[in-house]
Amino acid sequence: MGKSWSLISHLHTVAGPSITLLYPLYASVCAMESPSKADDEQWLSYWIIHSFVTLLEMLAEPLLHWVPVWYPAKVLFAAWLALPQFKGASFVYEKLVREQLRNYRARYPRKGAAAAAVGGDDDDHKVHIAKAEAEHDHVQ
Template sequence: MDRLWTLITLLHTLAGPVLTLLYPLYASVVAIESPSKVDDEQWLAYWILYSFLTLMEMLLLPILEWIPIWYDVKLILVAWLVLPQFLGAAFVYERFVRENIRKYRGIEHHHHKSPNVKGKYKFVDFITPKKGEHEAY
């Protein structure tokens, strides 16, 4: 029974890195090489959400340490984001993130055109590619 428990613990420990990093890395490379843009959206959305989750986890670590099932909850959430049966990352991005980004960019774009604002968004303009700027790739 002790060996079985050790095996289960080992598999549980390995599940996190495999599910959150190894499989998404592999799937991202496959997506880049495929002609479809659907899988590109899924994996870009995953990396955005995973980065956000990691940042929130770092900030909330003192609180999360008191929640004994946090690791299991995180594994289930990441499995939903990652697994191709669910495409959770694309769903969350489409449903929640994209709408807010479009609102923000619309406000940003509106301020940029305002004659009273000089130089305020130069850095944002510098790091944000213009339409058609990277079509040569």
């Protein structure tokens, strides 16, 4: 059992970074070099969600230390986000992140000098969002 357990432990330590970092890094570079915008969206979505999960993980580390299934669950979630068969990152971005951004922007529209200093007014952002949604709908 000792050698088998050692092999499983070693695979575990290689699988996590491979699924959460190496494959997404490679696929992101490939997406940047391809003419399609759909894969760019998938990988930008992945990195946004990965960053958010990493931040949450850092904040909740004392609690997660006591949850023995956290790391395997995180690796499975990252696989679902990253694998092209599932397009989980695009799904999560569409259903959660984009919806929260819309709610936030509707609740707190940027106006006046502060908006101009940051790069325009609320109408510019609405046009940008509409263009991005039109491109996204056209690609699918």
